[in-house]
Amino acid sequence: MKPIIEIDHVSRIFGGRIVAVDDVRLDIAEGEFITLLGPSGCGKTTLLRMLAGFELPDRGAIRLDGQDVTHLPPYRRDVNMVFQDYALFPHLTIARNVAFGLERLRLERADITRKVDETLQLVGLADKADRMPHQLSGGQRQRVALARAIIRRPRVLLLDEPLSALDANLREAMQVELKHLHRKLGLTFVMVTHDQTEALVMSDRIVVMHNGRVAQAGTPSELYDRPASTYVANFVGTSNLLKGVVSDVSKSAITVDHAGFKFECPPLRSVAPGQHVIVGIRPEKLQITGLVNGVAPPANALDCEVEERHFHGNSIRLRCRLSSGEPLLCDQQLGTTGALKAAPAKGERIRLAADADSLALFTEDDRA
């Protein structure tokens, strides 16, 4: 399928020195919900603003539906944006805010009224049409910003940290609502966020950005289960990262030694014996197999001592320390009554094991 947006080797350099976006190449498919994820300063917002036309790339091209829009001003692009702090016009009523994008289309007044009503209905604010923005709550203003941006049914809807100003409960509800709206309208959504949970919940595809570059792009589960680098592994979810040395490479597994423990990782990378690598293990993939006994641990098992227990409601996080001195996190689900009592106590020495499939292997140069 032909992509709706093609970002073709785009760079943006501020003041001739600060590289905000560095040679990004990305295709966005029609109807996709794609999220640009990364910490502040990673270039995600600059990239979004270039799609909207507020920033012009210093190099590269942006195509919208096959047409080169690289240097088109914002008002001539068929995209609309939901701004981070909503950017509602304070001197206009909600209805006129929402109708703002229609004024240039020279529609009949009745048509405008009907469209505004429909759109306000869609975001559940039909009764607020005559209010002023400052009379609404944060969540309501968020919906107005959304209504204003979708009333023209743009080819692409851009969302700049749309939920960051809302409190936790409202944010979760809006995540679901945005997802529903995406399905209902069938528009392409491009969202920017620094919140990994938000990205995982809402996106069809996530683009993790780092220092102006794309660190990895993929579906949420791809990113979570097969992070391409330690950076992604740490930014999307949490990972235990243990340094080790490759001791053996075979067709079925790569064997890595870490301070007397042995990992047998799936052979997904080309490494040579003696090479320094990093093994990544998600805290929830570690199972407690028993207490430490005299027997040497088998492959993919770790002996450690519980230092702290953190109660998270539906799970408990054990902060452990390996005999090598490395810290290790382990999450245990509390699915059944009594599970909390059964969890290892502070100071207990336990053996943890992970499936070979759940291990991620990184080489040192992934670290970028």
Place this chain on the structure above:
Amino acid sequence: MKGFRLDRLPGLAVLSAPLVWAVLFLFIPYLIIFTYSFWLKKYPTFIPAFQFGNYAQIFADPQYYQVLLRTGKIALMVTALSLLLAYPFAYFLVFKVKSSRVRSLLYMAVIAPLWVSYLLRAYIWKTILGSEGVLNSFLVWTGILSAPTDLLLYNQFSMVVTLTYIFIPFMVMPIFTALEKIPRNLVEAAGDLGVTPWGALAKVIWPLSLPGVIAGATFTFCLTFGDFIAPMLVGGPDGVMIANVITSQYGAALNWPLGSALAVVLLIIVLIIIELSDRLQRKDRIGLG
């Protein structure tokens, strides 16, 4: 109870100086003028009375109410011209100048003349507009005029030019502040919704800068309305303004009661304008809450 009063003492002490100042130099003089305005002129001085003859004279004698009307007209022209010049300038500074150093430099260039004596600034225009002046010499030198013209000075034109120059900082300052307060993403949002830069100016920037425009217009209008130096320096026979008439009533005409009545009328007009402008601004600000 005693402790409570002691608590308030420092506050009262701080307030007392300006309070004494305001009472001595504002309220009492106003009260004196107000009282005088009801007195009777009786040659060679005036006697205490309570009658409205002075006020009646102002509104019956064309000599006085026409000066009031002319003063209003000149103040309006100065306000309009200042707005016409100040708004594009402030807009340019806030939205087009990228470097903040250049911006504050240009802003200061407009504000700096306020540090120069008012009299000097008004006088400068005499040397610019006079028949031997800079402008005339230039026009003759370029050949646009064959001989110097005296049409530039001693008329309402020269007064409007001079007063605009003198009071334009008071128009630039509030407009600049109002424009600076407009969140930049509102302008971006307008563009995002398909509105051209000119459309954004008309539909977003102008309405949101109205409080600044109203404040600037109020300053400029009221300051011009009470001005008496520019008419004296660059105004002609048709350039006499209300403040000049008041001065002459206290001076040559020796009719303090009429001068006081005129001053009271002037004060009331200015207060009405300030009140109106205040209400307008309050109405406009609601949206920005």
